[in-house]
Amino acid sequence: MSSIEKMLAYNRQWSEQIRQENPGYLETIAADQQPEILWIGCSDSRVGPDQLIGLPMGSIFVHRNVANIFATNDLNCLAVLEYAVDELKVPNIVVCGHYGCGGIKAALEHSGVQPVDLWLDQVRFVRNRYSAELDQLPIAERANRLAERNVESQVYNICRNTIIREAWKRGQEVNVIGVIYDIHDGLLKQLGLEFRSQQDWERHDRRTHPRPSHTTPHMLRVE
Ligand SMILES: [Zn+2]
Known part of the structure; x- marks a missing residue:
């Protein structure tokens, strides 16, 4: 058969x-449909949310792509977020990465002009932002640490997005969290990231991205 x-x-x-x-x-x-979760995960065949978190049909609104990226210039990502938040009023957004991700490894190993290479440039931005930390690690650990940093960065991209900011401003419940999955034991690990409000997010953003008072205002800052 x-x-x-x-x-x-x-x-x-x-x-x-x-x-x-x-x-x-x-x-x-x-x-x-009244899903409880918007799930943004990797396309990897081993990390589908249905088996991982065991919720019944109708509970998870899913967006998956190579290396679980929330790209702010990608109409597909934006449309999913807008529909989930503005129409379906999904109260939880989960960005799920995974160790051993082929997309993350490819972003570390080479670059090029094929569509997947161009897509993975977004992971290379993350790699460059954390290069001081990543370069100190043994090569075997580098990809997994980058996978964690990539989840964090995609959570940040979501929290900075106008769709979420407007939802928080009108008092809508939206919790944004980042998790990572290890195929070896099947366990999800939360990455210490959970943002439930604009205040939550701004407190974290100020702590992790301190800005001297005389430089560029927040909206114009390029990272
Ligand atoms: Zn992957």
Whole structure:
């Protein structure tokens, strides 16, 4: 049986089973979606959120790409964030990276002009920002530390975005957190990042990016 045949056979069996065990369930969730989480993760086949966090259908609004990037110049990322926050009122945003990420390794090892190389330039910005820390590490540890720093940076990109700032300003509940996943033990680790309000975020931003009073205002700062 080919992979596609297996997929379709499994689906028929699943559909029959769920309708027998829980009649009306699929009709109920067909009417509306009220997800609890916007999940921004890597496309890697081993880190899908459904198995990792075990929430029922309809709980997770998902965006995945190579190296779990929230790119502020990417219409796809922005559209997902806007729809999740402004329309679905999703109360939690989770950026999930993972150790052993091929995209992170590629960003460390080479650059080029292929689409994936250009996409990974966003991880190279992160690498350059933390080069003093990363260069001190043994090569084997460098990619995993960059994976952590990349999650942090994508959380920061989200918190700086107007969509989130406006939501916080109008009092909407939006918690932004960063986690990383280790395929070796299947465990998610929170990276000490959790922002529930503009005040939360600004306190952290001032602490981690102190600015001399005479230099560029926040909105014009380039990092
Ligand atoms: Zn990955």
